[in-house]
Every structure is written in structure tokens, then in C-alpha cells.
Amino acid sequence: MAPPPVPPALARAASGLALAAAIAWLARRAHSLSTSGAIAATIVGGVCVAAGWDWGALLIVFFITSTLLSRLGRATKEKRTDAMVAKGGPRDAVQVMANGAIFTTCAAAFAISHYPAWQALAIGALATSTADTWATEIGTLAGRSPRSIVSLRIVPAGTSGGVTVPGTVASLAGAAMIAASAVLLGWPPIVAWPAVVGGVAGALADSVLGAVWQVRRRCPSCNILTERRVHPCGAATVPAGGISWLDNDAVNALSTVLGATVCWLVVRSTGGT
Helix, strand or coil: CCCCCCCHHHHHHHHHHHHHHHHHHHHHHCCCECHHHHHHHHHHHHHHHHHCHHHHHHHHHHHHHHHHHHHCCHHHHHHHHCCCCCCCCCECHHHHHHHHHHHHHHHHHHHHHCCCHHHHHHHHHHHHHHHHHHHHHHHHHHCCCCEECCCCCECCCCCCCEECHHHHHHHHHHHHHHHHHHHHCCCCHHHHHHHHHHHHHHHHHHHHHHHHCECEEEECCCCEEECCCECCCCCECEEEECECCCCHHHHHHHHHHHHHHHHHHHHHHCCCC
16 A cells, blocks of 8 residues: 655655755855854755745745845945944854844645735735845945934944945835745745735834834943944943833844734735735
């Protein structure tokens, strides 16, 4: 008696894990991912491919474009933001999940139910992560002095909630790129422009959350605001405002939730599921 056939989703998941592991290994060798980040990316990739190769392809588009942009002018960007940003260098597991958890959850749900609403939520979340990443990388590289999205005052490069014109244009382009990629991969065209709306809305929410509620710290030696627990001068920083648990990773995760929700609501308002 022949063994029962392997369910397609499980077969894809196994293949996806193998492919994701290979890509994560290369990314680890290239110092784009830390060890924990590579493990998380492998799991994310396997789950997404279980929903379909188109889901995995979208994730690869996000990862490759984000990695290339992060490497573009890296030395210049690090020099401008080193004293401010909490994390630099390879992405760790927390960063991977902050950007990809919602997309991955939707992929798992879609693999089980094939309910179209999961596509709307997923594309909104991924468009948000892409829009935010492109805005950060291009905005920092452009060298324009960012302004707080709340007060419009000039703030140091790398400050959460700081926006620039080049960064804002890049945000729109990133969301549009994900939307176009989804349609080319066979996703329903009805999700395209809502994905752009959701992605840009999520990226803007990321800036507002970062400017108003994200935890801030101060170097007592240099009297400079930073996200770092230890300032480059070597001094331990102290809390200086914001919500203690709301760091940059938490802000990224919350913004993807908002971007996903906005996209889904816009799709529903236009007669979609």
C-alpha cells in the first residue's frame, strides 16, 4: 500500500526551510544577519513558503532590497548615526521578528485557511517594513538634516521620529515596490494601492511613535540624547523619557500592525474581503 501523499504546504515548508537556511547562511557570512537573526530568518522563510512560493518571493524581495540599501554608503551612515542608534551591524532575531512577525503569522494563517484577508494584512505589514527601512537608509545617506515629525525641529541624524524629504519619497517607493511585486507574483490587484497606503501610514506611525513614546536615554557625560545603553564615549546612559519597554524594535512591530490594519480596511472599503 502506497504511503499517503505529503500535503503540498508541508512539502513547500520543507523546501522553504532549506532555501531559507541557505540564504540565511549566506547572509550570516556577509555579516547582514547575526547567528540568532539567521535562525529566525530560516524559520520565517520556511513558514512563509508553506503559504506559497509567492509569499517566499515577496520576503526575499524585502530582504535583498533592504540589505543592499543598508550596505549602500554604510560607513557614511554609521558615522552620522553611531552616537544615536541602539543597534548597528548584523540584524538579530528580535529585529527580524519585529519586521517580519506579522507577515509570517499571516502566511501561516493563509496556508491553513486560504482566506484572502490574510493577504491584505500581510502585504500591508510588509509594505510598512519596506517603507520604513527604505526611508531610514535613503534618508540617512542623503545627508539632509532630519526634522522631528511632531515638532518640525531639526534633530540629529538617527533620531527616532526624524524625517527628511528624500526619506519620505523613499518610503513611498518602498511600499510601491512591494505592492508591484505582489501583483507581478499573482496576488489580487485589489491589494496593490491599499498596500501603498498601509505601508506609508505604517511608516508614518513608526515616526510618530518614535518621536513621542519611544524610550529615550541620555549620556550624563556628553549630555546627548541617544537610544544606546552605553554611549560611544563609554558612559552608561540613563532614562530620559518615553515608555521604558517601547524601544525601536517594539515601535517597528507596532507600526507593522497598524500598516497591516490600514491596508485591510482600505481593501474592505473598496469591496474586497
